[in-house]
Amino acid sequence: MGVELKRELNFLQSTFLIVGSIIGSGIFVSPKTVLQYTGSRGLAVFTWTSGGILALGGALCYCELGTLFQKSGGEYVYLKQAFRCNGNHICQAIGEVIPFLFVWSQTVFARPASLAIIALTFGEYTLRSVGSDSLVMMKLLAAICIGIFTMINCYSVKMTAKINTTLTALKLITAIGIILSGALWWYNNDTMYIPDLADEQITSDASNWDIVRGLIATLWAYNGWNSLNYVTEEAKDVERMLPKAVFLGVLIVYLVYTGINMSLYTVLTLDEIQTSKTNTIILNYGFKILGHPGYVAVALMVAVYTLGSVNSNLFCQSRLIHSSAREGMLPKMFALVHVRLHTPIPALLLHSFIGVVLIVLGDIQKLIRGFGVVTWAFYTLCFAAVVILRYKNVEKRPFKVWILIPILMTTCGTVIVLVALTEPNDSKIIYQMATVGVVLCGIPVHFIMDCSKQKLFKLKESTGTIV
Numbered sequence: 374m375g376v377e378l379k380r381e382l383n384f385l386q387s388t389f390l391i392v393g394s395i396i397g398s399g400i401f402v403s404p405k406t407v408l409q410y411t412g413s414r415g416l417a418v419f420t421w422t423s424g425g426i427l428a429l430g431g432a433l434c435y436c437e438l439g440t441l442f443q444k445s446g447g448e449y450v451y452l453k454q455a456f457r458c459n460g461n462h463i464c465q466a467i468g469e470v471i472p473f474l475f476v477w478s479q480t481v482f483a484r485p486a487s488l489a490i491i492a493l494t495f496g497e498y499t500l501r502s503v504g505s506d507s508l509v510m511m512k513l514l515a516a517i518c519i520g521i522f523t524m525i526n527c528y529s530v531k532m533t534a535k536i537n538t539t540l541t542a543l544k545l546i547t548a549i550g551i552i553l554s555g556a557l558w559w560y561n562n563d564t565m566y567i568p569d570l571a572d573e574q575i576t577s578d579a580s581n582w583d584i585v586r587g588l589i590a591t592l593w594a595y596n597g598w599n600s601l602n603y604v605t606e607e608a609k610d611v612e613r614m615l616p617k618a619v620f621l622g623v624l625i626v627y628l629v630y631t632g633i634n635m636s637l638y639t640v641l642t643l644d645e646i647q648t649s650k651t652n653t654i655i656l657n658y659g660f661k662i663l664g665h666p667g668y669v670a671v672a673l674m675v676a677v678y679t680l681g682s683v684n685s686n687l688f689c690q691s692r693l694i695h696s697s698a699r700e701g702m703l704p705k706m707f708a709l710v711h712v713r714l715h716t717p718i719p720a721l722l723l724h725s726f727i728g729v730v731l732i733v734l735g736d737i738q739k740l741i742r743g744f745g746v747v748t749w750a751f752y753t754l755c756f757a758a759v760v761i762l763r764y765k766n767v768e769k770r771p772f773k774v775w776i777l778i779p780i781l782m783t784t785c786g787t788v789i790v791l792v793a794l795t796e797p798n799d800s801k802i803i804y805q806m807a808t809v810g811v812v813l814c815g816i817p818v819h820f821i822m823d824c825s826k827q828k829l830f831k832l833k834e835s836t837g838t839i840v
Contacts, residue, residue, distance in 0.1 A: 391622030397682030398494035399594030410587030424591030455758030477815030540681030555636025753786030
């Protein structure tokens with residue numbers, strides 16, 4: 374029997390893993406983008422609320438899947454179970470290709486892109502706190518950040534969980550500080566913003582599809598609600614703890630995001646928001662509250678936010694790589710677990726290496742565009758998997774979501790992916806289609822690997838080395 378992962382995550386650590394995975398740079402990068410698409414602050418607040426509802430709906434679907442299949446690996450495990458087919462060869466091939474494409478896309482691009490985005494944000498805001506904007510130094514700091522947290526993740530699960538809990542607590546404390554500063558500004562200036570769908574319009578040509586595109590920007594900020602599903606083999610009492618931790622974690626994030634957005638719209642005028650760069654709106658908020666000290670304090674605060682997200686990303690994605698390799702979807706070496714430390718070191722090194730490569734090659738906005746399309750395409754398939762498995766797997770479920778929720782989530786996910794792929798901006802659609810091309814490259818890779826495994830099996834069979 375090989376070395377296995379140990380169950381060491383308790384309820385608090387699991388809840389903070391979700392909160393820490395979600396709350397990162399997205400809440401500071403997305404507000405202006407959402408406002409530009411929706412055309413008013415009232416619709417922007419409504420869109421953020423809708424994003425929170427979709428995150429909770431998706432999380433509830435994943436709770437059913439995670440308690441039914443208590444293996445680390447997340448979507449790969451669910452897609453494999455839902456689309457497995459014992460019919461003709463074409464049916465079997467499709468059932469095998471879908472989970473492989475998920476593993477391929479998440480390993481080669483989507484999750485490393487998310488890691489790179491977060492690390493680059495850390496580098497950017499750290500430099501802004503000292504008045505620098507050097508691109509080379511930003512990328513160097515991002516790579517160093519990934520390297521340090523990779524070493525921590527390789528060394529100890531308990532240490533990784535404790536660091537994540539500490540950084541998440543710091544996130545919540547600083548978020549409360551932002552919200553209270555907005556409340557204090559309102560008290561001193563009597564200018565509190567009250568959400569109103571009939572609010573002043575900054576653009577007159579925002580369509581319903583533009584609102585959906587604004588929703589997509591909020592979903593980037595909410596991404597991470599499924600993080601606990603990647604580490605179910607390391608969580609204690611999964612059947613009882615997973616639904617509670619997920620619900621509490623998403624609820625905390627929703628309250629934090631609502632409070633931060635209300636503070637931004639209370640302190641900053643529409644003109645100030647519009648003239649801010651996408652990734653500096655929170656810095657302008659800090660400067661308006663406390664001047665230059667506020668600017669520096671907010672920059673350092675965002676840097677701390679991203680540290681927790683880097684840690685969570687490495688922890689969760691390495692488990693997907695480990696689980697996939699264990700099932701034969703990736704080379705077996707990535708399924709190895711350190712005999713003493715009980716950590717998947719090869720999987721961690723692979724993920725961090727690809728993340729650093731993307732840091733060197735890409736920038737934040739390009740990576741975000743590609744990441745969203747790929748991620749939500751597979752999320753949608755997993756929502757559909759909940760419905761499919763109700764008929765394919767009729768065994769009793771520890772947690773059962775109302776069937777209308779996965780149906781609605783599948784519909785919403787399909788719309789989101791189609792709208793993202795029909796972005797009218799030519800430069801954006803190029804990046805998104807390139808991402809789709811990377812995913813589809815996984816099809817020939819799958820068949821090459823499958824043929825290699827069959828040849829190896831026949832070789833072993835002919836030489837009598839199969840046990």
